[in-house]
Amino acid sequence: MSETLPPGRIEAFAAIVGARNALTGAADIAPFSVEPRGLYCRPASLVLRPGSVAEVSAILKLASQTRTPIIPQGGNTGLVGGQVPATGGEIILSLSRLNAVRALDPVSNTMVAEAGVVLQAARDAADAADRLFPLALGSQGSCQIGGNLSSNAGGTQVLAYGNARELCLGLEVVLPTGEVLDDLRRLAKDNTGYDLKNLFVGAEGTLGIITAAVLKMFPKPKGKAVAWVGLKTPADALALFNRARAIAGGALTGFELMQRRALEFALAYMPELRDPLPDTWPWYVLIDISSGRSQEDARELAEIILAGGIEDGFAGNAAIAASLAQERAFWRLREDISEAQRPAGGSIKHDISVPVEAIPEFIERAAPVVESIVPGARVVCFGHMGDGNLHYNVSQPVGADKQAYLAKWGEMNHAIHGLVIEMHGSISAEHGIGQLKREELAQTAPPVALELMRRIKAAFDPAGIMNPGKVI
Ligand SMILES: Cc1cc2nc3c(=O)[nH]c(=O)nc-3n(C[C@H](O)[C@H](O)[C@H](O)COP(=O)(O)OP(=O)(O)OC[C@H]3O[C@@H](n4cnc5c(N)ncnc54)[C@H](O)[C@@H]3O)c2cc1C
Numbered sequence: 001m002s003e004t005l006p007p008g009r010i011e012a013f014a015a016i017v018g019a020r021n022a023l024t025g026a027a028d029i030a031p032f033s034v035e036p037r038g039l040y041c042r043p044a045s046l047v048l049r050p051g052s053v054a055e056v057s058a059i060l061k062l063a064s065q066t067r068t069p070i071i072p073q074g075g076n077t078g079l080v081g082g083q084v085p086a087t088g089g090e091i092i093l094s095l096s097r098l099n100a101v102r103a104l105d106p107v108s109n110t111m112v113a114e115a116g117v118v119l120q121a122a123r124d125a126a127d128a129a130d131r132l133f134p135l136a137l138g139s140q141g142s143c144q145i146g147g148n149l150s151s152n153a154g155g156t157q158v159l160a161y162g163n164a165r166e167l168c169l170g171l172e173v174v175l176p177t178g179e180v181l182d183d184l185r186r187l188a189k190d191n192t193g194y195d196l197k198n199l200f201v202g203a204e205g206t207l208g209i210i211t212a213a214v215l216k217m218f219p220k221p222k223g224k225a226v227a228w229v230g231l232k233t234p235a236d237a238l239a240l241f242n243r244a245r246a247i248a249g250g251a252l253t254g255f256e257l258m259q260r261r262a263l264e265f266a267l268a269y270m271p272e273l274r275d276p277l278p279d280t281w282p283w284y285v286l287i288d289i290s291s292g293r294s295q296e297d298a299r300e301l302a303e304i305i306l307a308g309g310i311e312d313g314f315a316g317n318a319a320i321a322a323s324l325a326q327e328r329a330f331w332r333l334r335e336d337i338s339e340a341q342r343p344a345g346g347s348i349k350h351d352i353s354v355p356v357e358a359i360p361e362f363i364e365r366a367a368p369v370v371e372s373i374v375p376g377a378r379v380v381c382f383g384h385m386g387d388g389n390l391h392y393n394v395s396q397p398v399g400a401d402k403q404a405y406l407a408k409w410g411e412m413n414h415a416i417h418g419l420v421i422e423m424h425g426s427i428s429a430e431h432g433i434g435q436l437k438r439e440e441l442a443q444t445a446p447p448v449a450l451e452l453m454r455r456i457k458a459a460f461d462p463a464g465i466m467n468p469g470k471v472i
Pocket of ligand 1: 139150155
């Protein structure tokens with residue numbers, strides 16, 4: 001692909017959205033071309049900001065006719081480079097102006113939100129109707145519903161409510177030809193042929209552009225308890241998880257695991273926050289319980305889980321948040337670990353999942369793998385234990401050269417992902433494939449699955465205009 005578009009092409013696309021919504025200046029395009037970690041930063045040739053589904057449709061029709069590559073972009077918070085150029089010169093189509101909540105129905109517990117609605121705004125809209133939209137991510141102030149669905153986002157409430165995929169009942173999608181698939185159905189039950197919407201969810205913009213979605217809402221919990229528990233080993237955390245799930249059932253809304261080093265990084269990064277426990281433990285879990293009955297019920301459930309865990313020896317010490325502010329502080333210690341790693345220099349990331357019961361074994365086997373590749377590298381392991389999903393990040397050794405360390409990214413990923421595959425896990429639990437893991441998907445996915453993905457891509461996007469260079 002050339003880095004510049006042929007003469008007249010920019011003007012033709014700009015005419016669809018109007019000059020104000022067609023960004024061509026290098027400084028205007030720059031923020032759309034670089035992703036949060038700065039790993040990819042090739043400039044797009046044009047950023048289009050359509051204001052209607054009809055404009056999206058006209059853009060894709062022209063793109064198909066002229067074989068012009070299009071990259072859909074939401075809040076630009078994706079962590080695998082899916083929303084930014086792969087070669088430079090592509091057109092970025094930003095969904096930010098399609099940001100209306102079209103309908104909200106507290107009886108069917110559904111909301112019809114356009115792709116550009118910021119996740120926090122969708123949560124606020126549900127809240128205003130005394131409902132819960134449970135998708136919760138560290139990036140929720142910026143990421144958008146279209147991006148959430150296209151990346152099948154996970155986050156901290158998956159244990160109880162599922163990934164973005166489980167929260168979506170219907171979609172409106174513009175196909176690469178410009179045709180509009182209106183599947184905005186609000187049905188809990190619908191067995192009429194292939195489930196087309198689920199091909200677009202998690203497709204990372206490679207099959208079409210999501211313009212709106214029917215989202216599921218839930219009754220708002222009446223009570224909440226958040227506990228911070230110190231433990232000796234990941235095996236103890238697993239035992240506590242089984243206990244918590246048996247006692248709380250669907251009321252267990254979060255079960256997050258953290259290594260002591262992760263907490264130390266978070267405390268150093270946010271000096272205004274305190275270590276929740278007076279003593280030190282090698283591992284911690286944050287337990288989040290939501291009761292549909294009352295505050296007392298939530299607290300009682302937490303107390304029963306913790307008392308049993310301490311009595312049986314797999315929980316060391318524990319604190320239950322005594323106020324909303326303390327709940328927030330506990331959650332911030334968990335949510336900001338990634339950011340807190342920045343001052344420690346380069347960090348090589350792994351967003352993996354293994355069957356929940358295999359988490360202790362994975363942690364035990366992964367540490368010597370890391371040490372063999374970069375002696376002294378510091379594992380910062382944390383994640384959504386209840387979903388079997390770990391962010392197995394590895395910070396550079398103290399005093400090491402950042403660039404030299406980051407040059408080990410591929411080798412480290414390859415070795416850790418090899419272990420994950422051996423343990424029947426996933427090399428991308430929630431962030432997707434994008435550009436970052438494209439090669440590894442090709443190397444690790446079953447050949448029949450890869451071939452099916454290629455055929456689906458060819459059937460939906462024969463001109464190959466949708467987000468080329470991503471996923472497959
Ligand atoms: C601080 C931080 C915390 C995070 N925490 C989590 C977490 O806990 N769990 C998690 O899963 N992720 C997390 N993420 C990653 C990211 O926020 C999610 O992947 C999010 O869902 C991306 O949404 P977005 O609107 O920013 O999409 P973008 O980054 O803009 O795009 C993501 C992908 O979707 C495609 N896309 C975007 N909009 C559309 C559309 N309308 N139609 C078709 N394709 C589209 C893009 O082409 C790209 O491939 C985090 C990121 C940050 C920076």
